[in-house]
Amino acid sequence: MKRFINLSHQAVWLGLVVLLAAGLPARAAEPVLTISPAVVQIGAFFNGQTVTVSGTIPAGTQAVLEVMGSSAEEHLMRKGRRAGMWMNVGEIKVQDAPSLYLVMSTAKELLTAAPPTATWGYRALEKRLVFSGKIEPAERQEFLKQFLELKESEQIYASRPGAIQLKAAGGDASAVAASFPLPSNTRPGAYKVCLSVIQDGRVVSHNCADLTVALVGFPAWLAGLAYQHGVAYGVLAVVIAIVTGFAMGFIFKGGGGH
């Protein structure tokens, strides 16, 4: 009897193992993602940095890579003509706009002809953004386009169809690799890099990794002083200017003044 109970216990465990094994293909479908470097340091000579992403996705699928900053409410001004001159005439608030949004894909059409149900790229972003303030409902599409153009001109939004390289990695996996430039005006903060596996026009799985951008060294010290001790920073600026002026006057005595 005891032996029978043991056998039945073993059968239950075996059943569980089989069930878990059956679930394994779904876990294997999750893309693997590696970022290099995972921490971008903004030092004194920082001029943007190229970040490389590599990973694997199931064979026969496509991928979309998104780099996103934290979302916040943006306060923008719309321009209008008054007395023959163009000036800011009203405030427009944009909610849920990421501070940085870069999107890349393996197949170009994933971004250039994304389906209406797409949960990636500018199409998804357009659905997510909420405009309020001095804007009529009929103007939304126009200002949405303007908003994306503004962000693209600042290099903090970009859509790069086909920028992910896709190669067979052997077995039932494909290797993906991409690199994206983080512009020099990237704000320090925490960013998410997400790789989504696309099959039949929908996301079947995705994986995200953290990317940190941090001020280090002299810029970190100077920014801290400027924003937390504004008066001391101002006094220091004046003292440095005066000392530099004296030094320059001394070096170029008689020739440098005006």
Next chain:
Amino acid sequence: MSWNLYLPLAGNSINILLLFGLGGGRGLSLRGVRRGGRLSHDPALDHGGHPVHGGRGLGLQPDCGGLHLGLLCSLPPGERGLQDGAFLTIGGLLGGTLGVQFIKLLRAMGNADFVIKITYVVMLGVIGFYMFAESLQSMRKKPVESPRVEAPAKVSLYNRIIQALPYQMKFEKSGVVLSPLLPLVLGVFVGILAAIMGVGGGFIMVPVMVYMLRMPMHVVVGTSLVQILFTCINVTIMQSASNHTVDMILAIILLLGSTLGAQFGVRLSRRLKADQLKILLASIVLLVMVQMLVSLVLPPHLLLAHKGGH
């Protein structure tokens, strides 16, 4: 080695050589006309992608350190109108403080950049046309009318007004009798302009002192420098504390560039005739003014902008 330097306050990097070039250009222009460097300099930074309001504070520092203080020290004591400049300085400090708050309010309302640009268009226009006309007149060898500081035979309305102001007192160095209210009010005006435009105010203060306060030219230079120095220091500290718009690194590099540029300016100015140089600089000032005016009149590429600049 990277030639780019990260500016933590601007939140962006900028090419050091470009900065030296801008500073050098300013130094050259200063050697040529002894004014106007700032006026061509801040719009150049703006066109280079640096926020317009960010230029206010940074522009003040080279004026405070490299140029005015050095010049002030080089003047003989008789030419430093310390007593005369006191009221202008007090006015400048008040005006600068007011101006900084005004810019803060404008930034909150979202139209700071427009006000700064339109102020530049007006000032560049006035100065550019004046310099151009004056240089043309000189080149045609017509006698240039020098400013007449002595009182005209017939008392003008302006003279009657300034004589009617209360608390008339004699300014020893300048030898003029004035109400201290007049330099005080003019100082406030120049202080506000200093905060809005990021200029020292000398380009307005000198004609104001010559034509409105009737002060002799040799005293005007030193007095102007005293006033500018204090106004600059005040506005720099106020901008740092209130608006966080002083980019120290940028200012130091521009200062170094302008000092080096001034050395080349000395050599260049020896080869060119003063009128030729002045007409060249007037043309640059007018071109910048026209470019800024066009940017205000023509429809912008984008109808959206960040509130309060970048």
